[in-house]
Amino acid sequence: MKTKRIILIICFFLAVIQTFSFSQEKEILIATDHYPPFVFKDTPEKGLFSNIVIESFKMAGYEVKYIYVPWTRCEYMVENGQIFAAMPYASTEKRKQFALFSEIIMAETSQKLISLKTLSGKNSVKIKDLSGNKIGAISGYYYIEWLDKNKITYDLTYGDDLAVRKLFENRYDAVIVNIFYALQEVNKNYKNRRNELKIYNIPELEIAYNLMVSKKYPGAEAIMNDFNWELKKYKKTQAYSEAIKKYNEYLKSIE
Numbered sequence: 001m002k003t004k005r006i007i008l009i010i011c012f013f014l015a016v017i018q019t020f021s022f023s024q025e026k027e028i029l030i031a032t033d034h035y036p037p038f039v040f041k042d043t044p045e046k047g048l049f050s051n052i053v054i055e056s057f058k059m060a061g062y063e064v065k066y067i068y069v070p071w072t073r074c075e076y077m078v079e080n081g082q083i084f085a086a087m088p089y090a091s092t093e094k095r096k097q098f099a100l101f102s103e104i105i106m107a108e109t110s111q112k113l114i115s116l117k118t119l120s121g122k123n124s125v126k127i128k129d130l131s132g133n134k135i136g137a138i139s140g141y142y143y144i145e146w147l148d149k150n151k152i153t154y155d156l157t158y159g160d161d162l163a164v165r166k167l168f169e170n171r172y173d174a175v176i177v178n179i180f181y182a183l184q185e186v187n188k189n190y191k192n193r194r195n196e197l198k199i200y201n202i203p204e205l206e207i208a209y210n211l212m213v214s215k216k217y218p219g220a221e222a223i224m225n226d227f228n229w230e231l232k233k234y235k236k237t238q239a240y241s242e243a244i245k246k247y248n249e250y251l252k253s254i255e
Helices: 002-025 048-060 071-079 144-149 160-168 179-189 191-196 220-234 238-254
Strands: 027-032 063-068 085-089 099-101 106-108 111-115 135-138 154-157 174-178 198-201 207-214
Touching: 027 048, 027 071, 048 063, 048 085, 048 106, 048 220, 048 238, 071 085, 071 207, 099 220, 111 160, 111 179, 135 144, 135 160, 144 154, 154 160, 160 174, 160 179, 174 179, 179 191, 207 220
Parallel strands: 027 063, 027 085, 135 154, 135 174
Antiparallel strands: 085 207, 099 207, 106 207, 111 174, 111 198
């Protein structure tokens, strides 16, 4: 009887340990930062991109935990295998050297060129047309590779808000920014000059956002495959369609 009781106790503790290990294995850490409307920090609303990732992983049996760090830190953590993934990130040749990229989660059309002077008679410009202007670019953004490829001279700055301030201080002719975040700064500090602002599309920068997954993270490819499988299903849901519709409507409302 005593032996039977000991065996039952051992089985109980093994079950507890296995359950704990399983739950630990199913928790996914993803690095990101405030990037409206895709990702919101310190608000109940996590953002369009964040919600899609949470729901897709949930369908695959994983629980997502976000940590909010600067973009350069996000990339460093992925490159060194300190975290499963960072988001939202566009696939570039440089990043492919140390990272895998998930299926496309959302299209990216929020990168705009803003200026206080007329750069084009149309509502769009090409990257090569920026030559001769003093351009502000945000450190860590994917389009840096495109500017380098087209041999466009630019000045690196840190954050959309700082880039906007430098534009209004006439330190830049134009800046390439996340338009949502940039307009928050404009409406906060330059509202009386909002009508001076010209907003241009840059078709070459309209790309797609993915999870940027660390090649060094244990089991990364298998986890990403689980995510990709469920993401494809989630894209067929009404919730995903409504998220994309909400994004497009918001984008049109601020232009």
